[in-house]
Amino acid sequence: MEKKAFVTKEMVEDIVKKYPTPFHIYDEKGIRENAKALKEAFSWNKGYKEYFAVKATPNPFLINILHEYGCGTDCSSYTELMLSDAMGLKGEDIMFSSNDTPAEEFEYAAKLGATINLDDITHIDFLEKTIGYIPETISCRYNPGGYFSIANSIMDNPGDAKYGFTTEQLFEGFKILKSKGAKRFGIHAFLASNTVTNDYYPELARQLFELAVKLRDETGCDIRFINLSGGIGIPYKPDQEPNDIKIIGENVHKAFDEILVPAGMGDVAIYTELGRFMMGPYGHLVTKALHEKHTHKEYIGVDACAANLMRPAMYGAYHHITVLGKENAPCDHTYDITGSLCENNDKFAIDRQLPKIDLGDYLVIHDTGAHGFAMGYNYNGRLWSSELLLKEDGSVQLIRRAEQPKDYFATFDPFPIFEKLNK
Numbered sequence: 001m002e003k004k005a006f007v008t009k010e011m012v013e014d015i016v017k018k019y020p021t022p023f024h025i026y027d028e029k030g031i032r033e034n035a036k037a038l039k040e041a042f043s044w045n046k047g048y049k050e051y052f053a054v055k056a057t058p059n060p061f062l063i064n065i066l067h068e069y070g071c072g073t074d075c076s077s078y079t080e081l082m083l084s085d086a087m088g089l090k091g092e093d094i095m096f097s098s099n100d101t102p103a104e105e106f107e108y109a110a111k112l113g114a115t116i117n118l119d120d121i122t123h124i125d126f127l128e129k130t131i132g133y134i135p136e137t138i139s140c141r142y143n144p145g146g147y148f149s150i151a152n153s154i155m156d157n158p159g160d161a162k163y164g165f166t167t168e169q170l171f172e173g174f175k176i177l178k179s180k181g182a183k184r185f186g187i188h189a190f191l192a193s194n195t196v197t198n199d200y201y202p203e204l205a206r207q208l209f210e211l212a213v214k215l216r217d218e219t220g221c222d223i224r225f226i227n228l229s230g231g232i233g234i235p236y237k238p239d240q241e242p243n244d245i246k247i248i249g250e251n252v253h254k255a256f257d258e259i260l261v262p263a264g265m266g267d268v269a270i271y272t273e274l275g276r277f278m279m280g281p282y283g284h285l286v287t288k289a290l291h292e293k294h295t296h297k298e299y300i301g302v303d304a305c306a307a308n309l310m311r312p313a314m315y316g317a318y319h320h321i322t323v324l325g326k327e328n329a330p331c332d333h334t335y336d337i338t339g340s341l342c343e344n345n346d347k348f349a350i351d352r353q354l355p356k357i358d359l360g361d362y363l364v365i366h367d368t369g370a371h372g373f374a375m376g377y378n379y380n381g382r383l384w385s386s387e388l389l390l391k392e393d394g395s396v397q398l399i400r401r402a403e404q405p406k407d408y409f410a411t412f413d414p415f416p417i418f419e420k421l422n423k
């Protein structure tokens with residue numbers, strides 16, 4: 001599929017008069033259409049709910065848009081809970097799927113009435129000791145181990161993942177939780193990441209539905225929801241076919257009708273915790289070409305760096321690049337596109353075929369709407385960029401200002417040097 005930017009050169013030339021590059025910009029129209037399509041795809045399930053994985057894009061303006069479509073939040077830390085609380089989300093709108101969880105985070109999640117999704121069997125005792133009781137609604141994260149494969153092709157390696165209860169622990173855990181007063185149970189599993197296939201959710205659903213029937217039969221627990229979690233991917237590369245959420249919803253429905261309905265479990269709610277799928281394609285990192293360098297290779301240095309988008313440096317991830325105004329020019333140059341960090345992995349693209357880039361050209365780095373800004377950091381004293389929202393009416397709203405030196409130095413504030421730095 002051809003990758004088209006949702007901003008043009010003219011739009012960016014206008015935006016930079018107010019908000020200089022680099023910045024992340026999000027496409028409200030795309031976010032809304034996708035959220036609507038997801039809601040429709042699972043509308044067959046009465047209790048269906050998406051809990052947006054806050055860690056993917058922790059911006060309240062964006063999460064508020066999703067909230068209009070009935071989405072809650074999936075939190076994994078204290079500050080993510082704080083954000084949900086400040087946004088006015090109620091307990092039933094918050095899923096707390098964390099691991100290696102500090103006591104104060106369980107306390108806070110319980111205080112908010114969030115649904116707690118336990119990552120380990122030892123957390124049953126830890127939670128009970130921490131908050132003094134076991135909540136009536138509780139969920140456990142499942143990890144069957146081994147490889148997760150579809151039609152003999154390996155998708156991911158849960159056996160190597162730190163998360164979740166083993167099968168035995170899950171049966172044991174449900175019994176213990178029931179004996180301690182839990183009444184409504186959920187099962188959660190996240191077994192493959194960034195899957196670009198319509199088969200992941202239906203296959204996962206089938207496994208979890210069968211497990212749910214066995215758990216109900218063996219433990220007598222009342223299973224109220226099955227959380228398919230995240231993992232639906234996006235086509236970062238132009239030759240990848242995007243997932244079709246309608247087909248995914250239909251095939252989960254089929255598995256539901258084949259397994260849960262005949263077992264008398266047709267009222268089980270389906271939950272999802274999508275992050276990447278909800279926001280990934282609807283974000284761009286926009287950056288300007290500052291330098292060209294001709295040495296052993298051809299380099300274009302831009303004003304963004306890996307501190308604004310870590311995925312290429314961290315995983316060698318592909319992010320498509322469009323040179324604005326040159327959308328139709330031939331890709332007859334080979335470049336490494338670099339940031340300024342003193343780290344040689346600070347490259348947004350390596351040996352990428354692109355049109356000839358001139359200094360001052362604006363580059364769009366695609367698919368940065370999830371796990372993009374959120375994974376930023378301050379190495380080399382680089383500051384966090386602004387985040388902008390391209391509204392449906394074409395206007396642009398600042399939804400997070402760029403970090404300034406005073407923010408970077410703020411944690412020195414018990415020390416005398418703070419005053420000097422902020423003169």
Ligand SMILES: *Cc1c(COP(=O)(O)O)cnc(C)c1O
Binds near residue numbers: 229
């Ligand atoms: C990261 C995460 C998600 C979201 O994953 P995506 O790949 O962005 O869909 C959902 N649930 C949990 C528990 C996670 O850790």
